[in-house]
Amino acid sequence: MPERLSLLRAKNTSPGLDQAITSAAIAQARQFIAGIRAYQTHPARREVPPAKIIWQAGTTELRDYNPEAKGAPVVLVVPSLINRFDILDLDQDFSLLRALAAHGFRPLVVDWNVPGEDEKDFSLSDYILKRLVPIIDYATSETQQLHLLGYCMGGLLSLALATLRREQLKTLTLMATPWDFHRAENVDGAAFVNLSEQLEPYLQELGHLPLDVIQSMFAWFQPMQAMKKFQHFAALDPDSLEARQFVLCEDWLNEGVPLTANAARACLRDWYGENQTGKIRWRIAGQLIDPRAINIPAYVIIPGKDRIVPPEQARPLARLLRHAVLHEPMLGHIGMIASRHAPHQVWQPLMTWMKGH
Numbered sequence: 001m002p003e004r005l006s007l008l009r010a011k012n013t014s015p016g017l018d019q020a021i022t023s024a025a026i027a028q029a030r031q032f033i034a035g036i037r038a039y040q041t042h043p044a045r046r047e048v049p050p051a052k053i054i055w056q057a058g059t060t061e062l063r064d065y066n067p068e069a070k071g072a073p074v075v076l077v078v079p080s081l082i083n084r085f086d087i088l089d090l091d092q093d094f095s096l097l098r099a100l101a102a103h104g105f106r107p108l109v110v111d112w113n114v115p116g117e118d119e120k121d122f123s124l125s126d127y128i129l130k131r132l133v134p135i136i137d138y139a140t141s142e143t144q145q146l147h148l149l150g151y152c153m154g155g156l157l158s159l160a161l162a163t164l165r166r167e168q169l170k171t172l173t174l175m176a177t178p179w180d181f182h183r184a185e186n187v188d189g190a191a192f193v194n195l196s197e198q199l200e201p202y203l204q205e206l207g208h209l210p211l212d213v214i215q216s217m218f219a220w221f222q223p224m225q226a227m228k229k230f231q232h233f234a235a236l237d238p239d240s241l242e243a244r245q246f247v248l249c250e251d252w253l254n255e256g257v258p259l260t261a262n263a264a265r266a267c268l269r270d271w272y273g274e275n276q277t278g279k280i281r282w283r284i285a286g287q288l289i290d291p292r293a294i295n296i297p298a299y300v301i302i303p304g305k306d307r308i309v310p311p312e313q314a315r316p317l318a319r320l321l322r323h324a325v326l327h328e329p330m331l332g333h334i335g336m337i338a339s340r341h342a343p344h345q346v347w348q349p350l351m352t353w354m355k356g357h
Contacts, residue, residue: 028227028231031230031235034234035230035231035232035233035234036230038233039230039233039247042238042243042244042247044243044244045248045251046090046091046248046252048089048091048092048095049092050063051063051065051097051109052064053111054067054108055134055135055138057118057134058115058116058117058118059113059114059115059116059118060110060111060113060131061110062108062109062111062135062138063085063108063109064106064107064108065089065097065098065100065101065107065109066101066105066106066107069104069105069106070142071143072104072105072106073105073106073146073170073354073355074106074107074108074139074140074147075100075105075106075107075108075146075147075149075354076135076139076146076147076148076149077107077108077110077149077150077151078149078150078151078154078155078157078158078161079109079110079112079152079154080153081112081127081153081154081257081259082153082211082214082256082257082258082259083152083256084111084113084255084256085109085110085112086252086255087249087334087337087338088109089109090248090252090337091244091245091248094245094343096347099343099351103351103355104355105147105351108135108139110131110135112257113257114257114258115208115257115260119260120208120260121207121260121261121262123260123262123263123266124157124160124263124266124267125284126262127157128157128160128161128164128284128285129284132157132158132160132161136148136161136165137168140168145169146168146170147170147173147354147357148162148169148171148173149172149173149174150172150173150175151176151337152176152177152178152308153267154177155175155177156177156179156277158172158174158177159172159174159177159289159291160282160284160289162294162296163287163288163289163294164284164285164287166294166295166296169296170296170357171296171297171298171299171353172294172296172297172298172321173299173301173350173354174298174299174300174301174317175336175337175346176301176302176308176309176314177300177309177314177317178277178314179277179278179291179313179314179316179317179320180275180277180312180313180317181271181272181275181277181278181313182275182278183278183312189275190273192268192269192272192273193268193269193273193274195268196265196269196273199213199264199268200265203261203264203265204261208258208261208264209258209259209260209261209264210258211257211258214258215253215256218308225307229246233246241340242340245339249334270282278316290320291317291320291321292320292321292322294321295322295323296323297323297325297357298321298323298324298325299324299325299327299350299353299354300314300318300321300324300325300326300327301327301329301336301346301350302314302315303329303332303333303335303336304329305330305331305332305335306333307333308333309333311328327349327350329345329346331345331346
């Protein structure tokens with residue numbers, strides 16, 4: 001067989017073809033490098049006035065995007081633990097949080113910040129019981145119920161909060177929220193269990209999962225994404241809105257935060273490894289997190305081009321929620337929040353739905 005392969009390779013080898021392939025590869029590499037350089041030198045910076053901090057515990061803060069709107073419907077927004085909330089307030093004129101405020105809501109967003117001394121040993125249960133539960137109790141001290149919105153990993157935390165505090169909620173919105181982790185082709189449960197075991201010595205020594213490791217894991221999901229996006233950026237007009245949004249999104253991606261060791265173990269082992277959510281075995285403080293028990297109106301947004309949380313990973317959750325409306329815009333994981341199509345395809349339908357409840 002090796003001889004046959006060698007012969008086949010020899011018959012199909014052409015100096016002209018080899019040169020064409022090499023030239024194309026060099027051209028793509030040059031465009032990739034040009035895109036990186038263009039990003040590094042681009043003058044765009046996120047410049048938005050900071051929202052008022054109305055509650056704090058440890059390094060976790062609650063920010064109010066419409067503090068003067070007393071009596072307005074409150075929307076509590078829960079982002080992922082591994083990324084700053086900034087993607088929801090990317091630019092002065094391009095912000096989901098400011099759009100909610102402009103349409104008569106009072107958005108309150110959880111700003112997790114980098115885990116501090118109080119949070120260094122936090123598990124997912126701690127984040128929910130010691131941060132989200134006190135936050136929702138505080139936020140509903142002046143109003144009986146609020147709208148709860150979770151994005152990505154924040155959607156799973158919101159689902160757990162809804163299980164524990166459903167009487168304080170009007171609605172539940174889940175954006176790009178994973179559930180059945182083993183439905184996705186790029187998730188191998190055994191590989192994540194193995195990865196968790198390999199990382200354990202570092203988690204014990206450092207006490208957290210570093211940002212570089214987290215970013216490497218996302219690169220695992222999309223191995224060619226970095227090259228493609230910077231090649232695309234190299235061809236953009238640097239003065240265009242698309243170029244500015246690219247730079248702001250990339251800055252956000254590069255300014256993520258580490259995950260505490262206990263939270264990392266749960267994500268790698270319990271979610272990706274054992275698929276405790278999809279098997280409806282995930283528990284918080286002994287309470288089973290079962291979407292079938294949540295009987296409030298739910299709005300589930302599943303971006304059709306998502307590669308971080310593939311649609312097949314998220315759809316089972318929409319089917320389990322008893323009163324769910326499913327919306328599937330053909331956008332990506334970040335595009336549903338930060339593309340030029342997001343306001344029309346995602347923000348406006350969401351706000352219209354919430355106003356109806």
